[in-house]
Amino acid sequence: MPSESRNRPLTVAVVGATGLVGDTMIRLLAERRFPVSELRPLASRADGREVTFNGRNVPVGQSSPDAFDGVDLALFSAGADVSAALAPAAAERGALVIDNSAQWRMDPAVPLVVPEVNADDAALHDGIIANPNCSTMQLVPLLKALDEAVGLERVIVDTYQSVSGTGADAVAELEGQVREHAAGREPVASVYPHPIAFNALPEIDVFRDDGYSKEEWKVIVESRKILHLPDLRVSCTAVRVPVFFAHSEAVHVETTEQITPDRARELFAAVPGVVVEDDPTAHRYPLATHAAGRDEVFVGRVRADASRDDGRGLAFWVVSDNLRKGAATNAVQIAELVTRRGWLAPARARAGAAS
Numbered sequence: 001m002p003s004e005s006r007n008r009p010l011t012v013a014v015v016g017a018t019g020l021v022g023d024t025m026i027r028l029l030a031e032r033r034f035p036v037s038e039l040r041p042l043a044s045r046a047d048g049r050e051v052t053f054n055g056r057n058v059p060v061g062q063s064s065p066d067a068f069d070g071v072d073l074a075l076f077s078a079g080a081d082v083s084a085a086l087a088p089a090a091a092e093r094g095a096l097v098i099d100n101s102a103q104w105r106m107d108p109a110v111p112l113v114v115p116e117v118n119a120d121d122a123a124l125h126d127g128i129i130a131n132p133n134c135s136t137m138q139l140v141p142l143l144k145a146l147d148e149a150v151g152l153e154r155v156i157v158d159t160y161q162s163v164s165g166t167g168a169d170a171v172a173e174l175e176g177q178v179r180e181h182a183a184g185r186e187p188v189a190s191v192y193p194h195p196i197a198f199n200a201l202p203e204i205d206v207f208r209d210d211g212y213s214k215e216e217w218k219v220i221v222e223s224r225k226i227l228h229l230p231d232l233r234v235s236c237t238a239v240r241v242p243v244f245f246a247h248s249e250a251v252h253v254e255t256t257e258q259i260t261p262d263r264a265r266e267l268f269a270a271v272p273g274v275v276v277e278d279d280p281t282a283h284r285y286p287l288a289t290h291a292a293g294r295d296e297v298f299v300g301r302v303r304a305d306a307s308r309d310d311g312r313g314l315a316f317w318v319v320s321d322n323l324r325k326g327a328a329t330n331a332v333q334i335a336e337l338v339t340r341r342g343w344l345a346p347a348r349a350r351a352g353a354a355s
């Protein structure tokens, strides 16, 4: 186990370094001046590719258990299979893994963390901390604010998710289909089951036996885990739309006590990382094109839910960049949290050192 120090520069591996999320993670480590002594970018193969980090070119290595020797922190973003195969090996070698895949999120032994919501859960890790699904991530800071103030009874979320959430191939597919359409040709679909250009696909991830997609189910169960509300009633419809970057969500919430839209806007504005943009008559509300490239969660169109007449229903619109707060920013924020609080080592090792 590498020795614990709050300010020591760290050897940091990024698994999936050539992907959309991995690339964003590397840029954020530099932007946020995370203390990195050595960056180890890893991908499926080492074939001469390089990433740029703090103005230097760094060769991409091949992911393997031995690639984690001497690594303090490993940011994984290469899919669940890679995380299943390599995250335990990285943790055994003394790295803290922050995993962006769905592999460990619902494991009771693995904290699932959004620093603005449940930072203290990170202290309990045993070598792996999970980063939530992008659609869950932008939702829970707002739900937490409402739950603390007026209690949550029921949440219904409909997502409008960008193609970058599927990865680099999907971004290329949308670009290609737009060009095909402009040239008067039929678009060809390969990443998605249908053309995504000029369409809306109510299918994200595989379908479960109960008719929900796995993406929808992730929003339901991950929200409950992060908020520590195991019985919260949540439903979701997840839809892929022809937007390049940033996910949008229409959210309907039923609360235990009454709440006005003005009070909700005040509560939302007080959450770190949340920006209220809510002046519909001036056409001001959160937009994917505006949120893209930003780290904040944007919320607007806050209104009393017309389907309730007792003041206990709210509707609002939430937008955030899925590659940043929805993935890379949150992962780097978790890294900042654990180093700042001295939680890099697993909880058991810290307890042993203290006794």
Ligand SMILES: NC(=O)c1ccc[n+]([C@@H]2O[C@H](COP(=O)([O-])OP(=O)(O)OC[C@H]3O[C@@H](n4cnc5c(N)ncnc54)[C@H](OP(=O)(O)O)[C@@H]3O)[C@@H](O)[C@H]2O)c1
Binding pocket: 015, 016, 017, 018, 019, 020, 021, 022, 042, 043, 044, 045, 063, 077, 078, 079, 080, 082, 100, 101, 102, 132, 133, 134, 164, 165, 166, 167, 168, 169, 322, 323, 326, 327
């Ligand atoms: N995009 C989002 O908004 C988002 C949000 C939250 C979570 N996620 C999750 O993050 C992961 C990556 O997403 P992405 O958008 O960055 O995908 P992407 O652009 O398709 O990139 C995939 C990355 O994974 C690497 N990889 C593939 N197979 C590998 C293997 N066997 N060993 C090591 N690395 C391997 C690829 O390396 P090569 O270049 O060598 O193939 C590439 O670096 C996915 O699990 C996704 O579900 C994505």
